[in-house]
Amino acid sequence: MSASGGPVAPELVADLAAAARILAARGVVDGFGHVSMRHPGAPDRYLMSRALAPALVVPADIVEYDLNSVPCDPDAPKGFLERFIHGEIYRARPDLNAVVHSHSPSVIPFGLTDTPMQACFHNAAFLARGAPVFNIQDRFGDTDMLVSDGEKGVALADCLGDHDIALMRAHGSVACGPTLQSAVFRAVYTEVNARVQHWTHALANGGPIAALSPEEGRLADQPNQTAGLRAWDLWRREIRKDTGW
Amino acid sequence: MSASGGPVAPELVADLAAAARILAARGVVDGFGHVSMRHPGAPDRYLMSRALAPALVVPADIVEYDLNSVPCDPDAPKGFLERFIHGEIYRARPDLNAVVHSHSPSVIPFGLTDTPMQACFHNAAFLARGAPVFNIQDRFGDTDMLVSDGEKGVALADCLGDHDIALMRAHGSVACGPTLQSAVFRAVYTEVNARVQHWTHALANGGPIAALSPEEGRLADQPNQTAGLRAWDLWRREIRKDTGW
Amino acid sequence: MSASGGPVAPELVADLAAAARILAARGVVDGFGHVSMRHPGAPDRYLMSRALAPALVVPADIVEYDLNSVPCDPDAPKGFLERFIHGEIYRARPDLNAVVHSHSPSVIPFGLTDTPMQACFHNAAFLARGAPVFNIQDRFGDTDMLVSDGEKGVALADCLGDHDIALMRAHGSVACGPTLQSAVFRAVYTEVNARVQHWTHALANGGPIAALSPEEGRLADQPNQTAGLRAWDLWRREIRKDTGW
Amino acid sequence: MSASGGPVAPELVADLAAAARILAARGVVDGFGHVSMRHPGAPDRYLMSRALAPALVVPADIVEYDLNSVPCDPDAPKGFLERFIHGEIYRARPDLNAVVHSHSPSVIPFGLTDTPMQACFHNAAFLARGAPVFNIQDRFGDTDMLVSDGEKGVALADCLGDHDIALMRAHGSVACGPTLQSAVFRAVYTEVNARVQHWTHALANGGPIAALSPEEGRLADQPNQTAGLRAWDLWRREIRKDTGW
Numbered sequence: 001m002s003a004s005g006g007p008v009a010p011e012l013v014a015d016l017a018a019a020a021r022i023l024a025a026r027g028v029v030d031g032f033g034h035v036s037m038r039h040p041g042a043p044d045r046y047l048m049s050r051a052l053a054p055a056l057v058v059p060a061d062i063v064e065y066d067l068n069s070v071p072c073d074p075d076a077p078k079g080f081l082e083r084f085i086h087g088e089i090y091r092a093r094p095d096l097n098a099v100v101h102s103h104s105p106s107v108i109p110f111g112l113t114d115t116p117m118q119a120c121f122h123n124a125a126f127l128a129r130g131a132p133v134f135n136i137q138d139r140f141g142d143t144d145m146l147v148s149d150g151e152k153g154v155a156l157a158d159c160l161g162d163h164d165i166a167l168m169r170a171h172g173s174v175a176c177g178p179t180l181q182s183a184v185f186r187a188v189y190t191e192v193n194a195r196v197q198h199w200t201h202a203l204a205n206g207g208p209i210a211a212l213s214p215e216e217g218r219l220a221d222q223p224n225q226t227a228g229l230r231a232w233d234l235w236r237r238e239i240r241k242d243t244g245w
Numbered sequence: 246m247s248a249s250g251g252p253v254a255p256e257l258v259a260d261l262a263a264a265a266r267i268l269a270a271r272g273v274v275d276g277f278g279h280v281s282m283r284h285p286g287a288p289d290r291y292l293m294s295r296a297l298a299p300a301l302v303v304p305a306d307i308v309e310y311d312l313n314s315v316p317c318d319p320d321a322p323k324g325f326l327e328r329f330i331h332g333e334i335y336r337a338r339p340d341l342n343a344v345v346h347s348h349s350p351s352v353i354p355f356g357l358t359d360t361p362m363q364a365c366f367h368n369a370a371f372l373a374r375g376a377p378v379f380n381i382q383d384r385f386g387d388t389d390m391l392v393s394d395g396e397k398g399v400a401l402a403d404c405l406g407d408h409d410i411a412l413m414r415a416h417g418s419v420a421c422g423p424t425l426q427s428a429v430f431r432a433v434y435t436e437v438n439a440r441v442q443h444w445t446h447a448l449a450n451g452g453p454i455a456a457l458s459p460e461e462g463r464l465a466d467q468p469n470q471t472a473g474l475r476a477w478d479l480w481r482r483e484i485r486k487d488t489g490w
Numbered sequence: 491m492s493a494s495g496g497p498v499a500p501e502l503v504a505d506l507a508a509a510a511r512i513l514a515a516r517g518v519v520d521g522f523g524h525v526s527m528r529h530p531g532a533p534d535r536y537l538m539s540r541a542l543a544p545a546l547v548v549p550a551d552i553v554e555y556d557l558n559s560v561p562c563d564p565d566a567p568k569g570f571l572e573r574f575i576h577g578e579i580y581r582a583r584p585d586l587n588a589v590v591h592s593h594s595p596s597v598i599p600f601g602l603t604d605t606p607m608q609a610c611f612h613n614a615a616f617l618a619r620g621a622p623v624f625n626i627q628d629r630f631g632d633t634d635m636l637v638s639d640g641e642k643g644v645a646l647a648d649c650l651g652d653h654d655i656a657l658m659r660a661h662g663s664v665a666c667g668p669t670l671q672s673a674v675f676r677a678v679y680t681e682v683n684a685r686v687q688h689w690t691h692a693l694a695n696g697g698p699i700a701a702l703s704p705e706e707g708r709l710a711d712q713p714n715q716t717a718g719l720r721a722w723d724l725w726r727r728e729i730r731k732d733t734g735w
Numbered sequence: 736m737s738a739s740g741g742p743v744a745p746e747l748v749a750d751l752a753a754a755a756r757i758l759a760a761r762g763v764v765d766g767f768g769h770v771s772m773r774h775p776g777a778p779d780r781y782l783m784s785r786a787l788a789p790a791l792v793v794p795a796d797i798v799e800y801d802l803n804s805v806p807c808d809p810d811a812p813k814g815f816l817e818r819f820i821h822g823e824i825y826r827a828r829p830d831l832n833a834v835v836h837s838h839s840p841s842v843i844p845f846g847l848t849d850t851p852m853q854a855c856f857h858n859a860a861f862l863a864r865g866a867p868v869f870n871i872q873d874r875f876g877d878t879d880m881l882v883s884d885g886e887k888g889v890a891l892a893d894c895l896g897d898h899d900i901a902l903m904r905a906h907g908s909v910a911c912g913p914t915l916q917s918a919v920f921r922a923v924y925t926e927v928n929a930r931v932q933h934w935t936h937a938l939a940n941g942g943p944i945a946a947l948s949p950e951e952g953r954l955a956d957q958p959n960q961t962a963g964l965r966a967w968d969l970w971r972r973e974i975r976k977d978t979g980w
Contacts, residue, residue, distance in 0.1 A: 109444040115448045121838060121906055122905060145367040170457050170461070199843075199933050200847045202937055205941070212905050219880075222879060348611060354610075359697065388706065389706075391713060416611055521965055522858070546972070596934060602855060605939070635955045659945050660946060661856055688934050
């Protein structure tokens with residue numbers, strides 16, 4: 001068990017709790033799924049709610065973990081079985097500070113077929129770099145599909161590589177970002193992009209899709225990180241209106 | 246008419262009434278559909294609401310039936326025409342303790358074509374064992390499609406065999422489980438899985454779908470029965486918030 | 491101008507106003523669309539709201555028309571441009587007592603292609619007799635697509651023939667029934683059936699769809715008229731809860 | 736910086752603010768997108784909210800711009816990056832008095848493939864004249880996809896030509912009209928039409944779609960401008976009920 005990385009500003013903890021509720025309100029997560037952020041003052045710690053449906057999370061549910069995904073508090077409540085997703089991505093990718101794991105129904109199909117996810121519009125620009133598919137079967141054979149230990153977390157982080165998203169075969173996806181806001185934004189627009197691409201795929205009759213080029217993706221991802229905060233402001237306000245925090 | 250199996254704890258009756266409302270809230274049932282559970286103290290009795298839209302059920306609407314689907318109380322209010330689905334499944338399958346019958350629009354297509362339903366993600370793992378299709382036409386010719394007597398209920402239970410789900414041609418489906426919570430979970434994720442598979446089918450362009458293998462399905466079904474209760478907790482709380490019970 | 495067919499019981503007028511709101515709540519109509527019923531005491535009169543979005547209708551908005559779709563009250567508020575749909579169907583079909591006209595997005599495609607609508611499940615059983623397509627272009631050339639006079643109403647009623655539904659090319663549909671409740675039921679389940687058939691069409695890969703046979707449709711339509719009222723009870727209650735009437 | 740075109744009636748400003756909320760409520764815009772109207776007394780000025788999620792706009796957020804999209808008030812709050820869409824369309828098209836820019840998920844696919852959008856039903860009649868696709872790549876190479884200056888706005892207005900809608904590749908669309916109400920109506924029914932066409936495309940199996948002819952489109956667009964206001968009345972009332980203005 002590791003020592004705490006120190007206290008975190010209550011408004012950041014509230015933002016993290018709100019992020020869980022935002023993802024539920026936008027249909028990215030249902031009773032399952034989780035969002036975490038790296039400890040703002042201790043890069044080898046991260047924060048995530050206890051095992052709880054995202055729509056129910058309050059700030060007091062936030063638990064601090066080390067990168068082995070062991071809680072810093074011996075009395076911490078039970079955590080998510082798949083918290084290793086988060087710990088191993090934070091370990092492998094110092095540039096990422098937030099991770100969303102979800103099972104959005106529209107996204108799952110891209111992990112089940114050979115059709116790659118493409119960036120169908122500018123708000124999903126970060127997808128233009130590609131979305132690798134993690135097949136847990138490749139390294140671990142038949143499993144319960146869960147990334148339930150550090151070894152599986154490492155394998156997922158390997159698959160992620162230097163991308164900011166990985167699809168998980170017959171399971172879901174992870175979307176990451178340099179900030180909590182960007183990770184939530186990307187998770188939301190991955191879900192929207194998936195719906196757009198399903199329609200586009202049918203309309204294309206097997207022909208090409210005029211998706212964002214890699215360079216368009218790189219350029220369009222920039223305003224998403226700045227002007228894109230307008231969406232976070234809306235979503236955050238909706239949660240505050242509901243919860244008071 | 247059979248004697249009652251004895252009183253049932255009020256919280257279990259409330260859970261059953263809540264299950265009907267959960268299924269309505271999740272879009273699994275609309276004005277039609279029903280959920281039952283086996284009497285916890287009398288395996289040859291089961292509990293189900295009187296004929297009523299699931300969204301309106303309150304604990305006082307719960308009626309006790311014997312396995313011939315005859316109410317134990319001669320003054321019981323009118324029951325569902327298709328209650329024989331439940332009675333005959335409980336008779337044929339001692340391991341099952343809850344049954345959901347629904348007409349979810351996304352699920353019906355799998356009873357109308359030759360494309361089999363597959364387990365597209367871990368929450369729908371129980372589908373990896375397959376989903377047989379019951380065609381009432383095969384044994385009964387042209388009917389009103391309803392499983393409205395014991396003979397038809399037996400035929401449906403035969404089709405179900407040792408599966409936990411059966412699709413019903415041009416009608417709907419039944420999803421079953423060892424507990425009320427698992428049956429509700431399975432009915433909900435059958436509906437979600439159906440939507441996932443529709444998208445996946447299109448994306449696959451006729452090629453294979455990397456669905457759960459049977460062994461993955463077996464393994465993944467286990468956490469659904471334990472950690473999966475997190476979803477029930479969320480859904481149950483939403484009903485309690487609305488109804489007070 | 492014709493004399494009134496006499497007063498109508500307030501609860502029936504309220505049911506008609508509620509029907510408009512039910513159709514809006516179920517996504518069958520949006521800002522447009524209308525529902526009418528034949529005058530219960532005067533078969534050559536019918537009742538329908540003034541020109542108003544269905545979600546806003548209150549009992550005081552109900553206007554009485556003769557079968558030429560002229561209001562019986564010279565001071566009646568402005569009516570729907572397409573009220574002739576209703577008048578001419580009532581004239582041509584004495585067995586029908588309620589008509590719903592809507593533009594449900596899922597239904598429109600069946601008026602634009604050669605793929606016929608089929609009855610995909612028992613609640614939409616009445617579709618098993620087929621759904622003719624009215625193409626206003628055939629008799630009237632280029633128009634504004636509206637059934638805005640008696641002649642066009644007659645043409646639509648001709649197309650309807652002895653069916654209880656007609657699709658209208660590039661426009662919408664009419665669903666009819668012997669009672670207000672059955673017409674609303676059919677309009678709702680036509681919309682649901684359309685969604686089911688879209689999914690089924692894709693899943694069938696050009697192969698057959700095991701839809702209801704005509705005889706199954708005839709048989710299954712019967713419980714829809716009786717046990718099916720359970721859905722009306724739910725929907726009506728939701729409106730009453732909202733409006734007080 | 737240009738002088739103001741003079742005060743605008745408060746009810747018109749409130750209608751513009753309400754239009755933003757209407758578009759959000761109908762799913763046409765999410766955290767992004769914007770609606771503007773030409774200054775009713777000064778054709779070389781237009782009104783649009785400051786950079787803000789449409790669902791949050793209040794009348795005090797409305798800012799006046801000249802056709803170079805420079806605010807008339809030096810102390811105006813920050814505007815949308817893409818306000819040049821609006822300024823250049825107003826400059827190029829004196830007949831248009833309102834513009835909606837949105838990223839509706841159902842519409843984006845028509846900017847990514849060769850399948851043209853067609854007018855699938857009368858409420859979307861204005862689409863019968865065609866919907867040109869603006870590909871920012873053609874004139875500007877790799878960009879962040881945003882119409883973020885006057886030159887790009889001119890290019891978009893060129894593409895629009897004498898149509899009332901333009902699709903924007905991998906981005907969204909603009910829908911325009913002679914009045915605020917018509918532009919909102921067209922944006923809403925473009926979104927609905929897109930969903931209808933996706934279903935129709937699949938149902939047609941590559942065959943023709945019996946969409947509106949150009950002349951039917953021209954004729955059907957007329958009642959949309961008059962009787963079609965019924966939809967605006969409904970939508971406007973819903974906003975007023977919520978906001979008090």
